[in-house]
Amino acid sequence: DAKTTQPNSMESNEEEPVHLPCNHSTISGTDYIHWYRQLPSQGPEYVIHGLTSNVNNRMASLAIAEDRKSSTLILHRATLRDAAVYYCILRDVWDYKLSFGAGTTVTVRA
Amino acid sequence: NAGVTQTPKFQVLKTGQSMTLQCAQDMNHNSMYWYRQDPGMGLRLIYYSASEGTTDKGEVPNGYNVSRLNKREFSLRLESAAPSQTSVYFCASSEFRTQEYEQYFGPGTRLTVT
Numbered sequence: 775d776a777k778t779t780q781p782n783s784m785e786s787n788e789e790e791p792v793h794l795p796c797n798h799s800t801i802s803g804t805d806y807i808h809w810y811r812q813l814p815s816q817g818p819e820y821v822i823h824g825l826t827s828n829v830n831n832r833m834a835s836l837a838i839a840e841d842r843k844s845s846t847l848i849l850h851r852a853t854l855r856d857a858a859v860y861y862c863i864l865r866d867v868w869d870y871k872l873s874f875g876a877g878t879t880v881t882v883r884a
Numbered sequence: 885n886a887g888v889t890q891t892p893k894f895q896v897l898k899t900g901q902s903m904t905l906q907c908a909q910d911m912n913h914n915s916m917y918w919y920r921q922d923p924g925m926g927l928r929l930i931y932y933s934a935s936e937g938t939t940d941k942g943e944v945p946n947g948y949n950v951s952r953l954n955k956r957e958f959s960l961r962l963e964s965a966a967p968s969q970t971s972v973y974f975c976a977s978s979e980f981r982t983q984e985y986e987q988y989f990g991p992g993t994r995l996t997v998t
Contacts, residue, residue, distance in 0.1 A: 805936075806985070817974045817989030818927065825983075861926060870915055870934050870980060871942065872924035872987060 778862045783879040792849040795876055796862030799843045804867045805836060809847050811858040812877070818861065821847065857882045886910055888990035890975050896996045897965040905960040905993050907975030915978045916958035917942075917987065918950060920971040927974060933958055934980070965997045 786792040793829040798807065809821040822829055822836045824845075829836040835848040849856055861877040891906045894926075909916065914935045919927040929942030931950040939950050947969060949961045949970060958977075972994050976987045 806983075806991075808985075810987075813990075817976070817992055818987075819989065820986040823985070857939070865985065870932060871917075871929055872945075874919075874928070876924075876926050 778864060778875060780860075780862050780875065780878045782876070783881065783882045784853045785883065786849075788853060789847050789851050792852045792856070792880060792882075794847040794849075794862075794880070795844065796832075796846070797844045798862070798864055799841050800857045801864060802866070806844050806863040806867060807808050807836065807842075808863040808865055808872065809834070809836065810863065810872075810874075811856075812861070813855075813858045818874075821860070821863050823865075852882045854884060856880060887978055888975055888988050889911045890973075890990040890993050890995060891923045893991070896998065897962075898998055899966060901965050902961065902963050903965065903995075904962075905973055905975075905995075906957070907959065907990060909975075909977040909988070910956065911977060911979070911988065912955070913977040913979045913988075914955070915951065917976040917978075917979055918948075918958070918960045919974045919976065920944065920969075921974060921992075922971050930973075954960065962995075965995075967997045969995065970997045971995060 806822040810820040819825040824836045837846045861878040888909045917932040918930040921927045932938045933952040936955045974991045978987045
């Protein structure tokens with residue numbers, strides 16, 4: 775399985791943008807890039823995913839490098855509720871399974 | 885629409901006891917999953933069921949059994965609990981579409997084995 779590398783932790787101020795990097799230098803052409811987050815004492819929840827093009831939804835934006843070896847999850851205006859562990863996951867297009875790493879713990883300061 | 889529900893929410897077992905964790909989803913998903921999460925770590929896949937009638941091992945299946953009871957329900961059984969199985973257990977479900985793929989997770993079961 776292709777692996778991802780994320781920083782252990784990041785801090786942000788409320789109402790400021792947060793850019794979460796993810797490196798995946800061994801990504802294959804059929805790997806989707808998924809982001810999930812896990813709020814304290816809850817199960818993970820889907821944030822966004824993409825293949826080659828940048829993606830936007832109501833929660834976040836996903837910027838994918840042209841060579842696809844890295845990506846960045848962007849939270850446009852962090853709120854206290856965005857404090858969570860964020861997981862960057864690669865999933866082959868034909869695979870059912872997600873493989874979670876340790877993720878990035880995001881702390882948001884009021 | 886409850887999504888994915890899990891019972892119980894908390895459980896304490898003694899070493900050697902058995903128990904079954906229950907999971908149900910009301911989204912008509914074909915695929916269901918069981919994960920465990922140890923403190924400070926990411927989730928690890930125990931077993932999954934791609935569709936009703938099939939089950940497959942994940943990354944850490946030893947010490948567990950599963951049953952896909954019907955399309956809605958997927959249970960996880962610990963036959964003889966060990967302290968190493970102290971963890972938070974999450975169930976998830978998904979509909980498999982190659983491009984639009986999202987797993988929905990339950991709230992978790994916090995299991996302590998003494």
